[in-house]
Amino acid sequence: MKIAVCVKSVPDTEANIKIAADKKNIDLNGVRFITSPYDEFAVEEALKLKEKHGGETVAISAGGAEVTDVLRDCLARGIDTAVHINDPELQWLDPLSTGKVLAAAIKDGGYDIILCGQQGVGGDNNQVPAILAELLDLPQATVVVKLEVDSGNFKAEREIEGAHEFVEGPLPAVISAQKGLNEPRYPSIKGVMAARRKTIETKDAEALGIRGQITRLVSVKSMDMPPERPQGKKIEGDPETQAKTLVGLLRNEAHVL
Amino acid sequence: MPQGILVFIEQRNGHIRKSSLEALCEAKRKSGGEPVSALLVGENVKGLAAEIGKYHPAKLYVADAGALASYSTEGYTSALVEGVKKADPKFVFGANTAMARDLFPRAATRMNAPLVTDVMELIADNGKLDAVRPMYSGKCMGTFEFASPLAFVTLRANVFALDEGDGNHNEAAVEDLAADTGTIRAKVVETHKAEGSKIELSEASIIVSGGRGIKGPENWPMLEDLCEALGAALGASRAVVDAGWIDHQHQVGQTGKTVSPQLYIACGISGAIQHLAGMSSSKVIVAINKDPEAPIFKHATYGVVGDLFEIIPSVTSEVKKLNENN
DSSP states (O other), X not given: OEEEEEOOEEEOTTOOOOXXXXXXXXXXXXXXXXXXXXXXXXXXXXXXXXXXXXXEEEEEEESSTTHHHHHHHHHHHTXXXXXXXXXXXXXXXXXXXXXXXXXXXXXXXOOSEEEEESSOTTTOOOOHHHHXXXXXXXXXXXXEEEEEEETTEEEEEEEETTEEEEEEEESSEEEEEOTTSOOOOOOOHHHHHHHHXXXXXXXXHHHXXXXXXXXXXXXXXXXXXXXXXXXXXXXXXXXXXXXXXXXXHHHHTSOOO | OOOSEXXXXXXXXXXXXXXXXXXXXXXXXXXXXXXXXEEEEESSOGGGHHHHHTTOOSEEEEEEOGGGSSOOHHHHHHHHHHHHHHHOOSEEEEEOSXXXXXXXXXXXXXXXXXXXXXXXXXXXETTEEEEEEEEGGGTEEEEEEEOSSOEEEEEOTTTSOOOOOOSOOOGGGEEEOOOOOOOOOSEEEEEEEOSSOSSOGGGOSEEEEEOGGGOSGGGHHHHHHHHHHHTOEEEEOHHHHHTTSSOGGGBBSTTSBOOOOSEEEEESOOOOHHHHHHHXXXXXXXXXXXXXXXXXXXXXXXXXXXXXXXXHHHHHHHHHHHHHHO
16 A cells, blocks of 8 residues: 655744734744644554555655655654655645645555645645645545545545544545544654655656646735734632623623623 | 626535525625625525525525435535536635535635635725635734635634525525536445534634633533533633543644634633634633633633632523523
8 A cells, every 4th residue: 555645844833923024924933843733643644554554655745944854753753755845936835736736746656545634734724635636536535533444445534513424435535634533653763763864855846747837826915913802801709709790791791692 | 707706505404504604695795796696505405595595695506416415525526616617706605614624625626716714804805805814723814815717715604794684585596506426436424423512613602611720521511511501612722632531623722623702711721822822813702710820811801710610600500590581
């Protein structure tokens, strides 16, 4: 079984986000990058699938130098090989463009399954897995919390509002991972050492045959901080008085009850 | 010439999702007088035309077929794309639901059109529409502009006003769509209702959330009582989800759901940056916590410092009194 896992390098979820001077990007000064948390579930699932079915795992990521650590981390966890799509033309893209870039890297690879995190934390678009499935003309199951793969088919349990949906279909397919799918392992010291010796293959737009072909159809016009919340009120007294005052304010002042 | 807006009306088991109607109302407000039409997909769903008709779409397209009885990405993508080709709009709107997050990227890609998800504001500007959405779970806001004749947008629930329907229905404007669903490869074989809270977080107008301060999963019933009195959904911090006290579906914050209800009551939640990111666009925030220094108080409309095990039951009984008097 040949397994691709798409990973993204994102600003640490602990980071305070500031807007850059051009008001179109975030200020990256001092921002630490991490593997997008949902991608960790995708990587773990790739490793588990290989343990069970044998085969080969490949991690793929697009971006600048910040991507290297993420791909090293994948290799340290046990992913076999890594592909870094590194081209100034192909960075900080919108979801559709990202999908096109990843599809170009995946399409002739003979993959049986393509795993992604259900969203890249930060952009929070929830789009790339479905875009990828469409561009590759494959079935999809997104936001998956349980996955079984057997003799050319998949069974996926996915989250919808107030319920879980069970989806079945043939491989190859694109699956996006939700928290709960598995417990991601930490890289072992041995894994970290081994990862240092592995080479990360880099590809640019030429190598992918998409030089000049990626056009942004949507772009950031401006980025702003959310409006400041007005100073709040402190509610004093014994618990009963506090409860009475609170409910009174919610009804008569805030008008939400 | 593309014109106006097509709104995808989501239904499951014959129930229309309210947030789809919110999207329809917002489309009418922002179409600049161009036609707003609606699209309904399913099996035997024509009976729902009256409910949609209250909001007067210029036309209601209906893709009604056995193969569309339950949701499938591929079947519904074919139907939505067919609707878009028929209506030839500038924009396709839908509610930002689990279905739309699965369906819209795929349909937009088939049309080589961009999609902006989880939009909280639409700004009409000289015949164009810009979409404003939270990024980094609401730590900042991005305004997006489109450079394409067609664009898809999903709108966050509870943010856009639902107009009063006027009771006059325009059922006459229904047009059947013959969607070729082709072979559906990935099929939904079963749906299981999740346990616990009946109200979905992303659609709830009131959310009561619990964190470490509730001390253990045995104390959820205290919060569930308050939820029931308020008609609220139950939320949770990442800490208690990671501790296994509750399912991830309840998690609010950067690796959970980003919500913007009318009222958010944080109980025993200190307010880690990832949690604040997920709920700080709520209209009114109440924080109940014993630590007066907890960061959550900086964001609270009403801060209650004290023992939540005493305060919450009192709040519940006050709300019940209020309910009885109404």
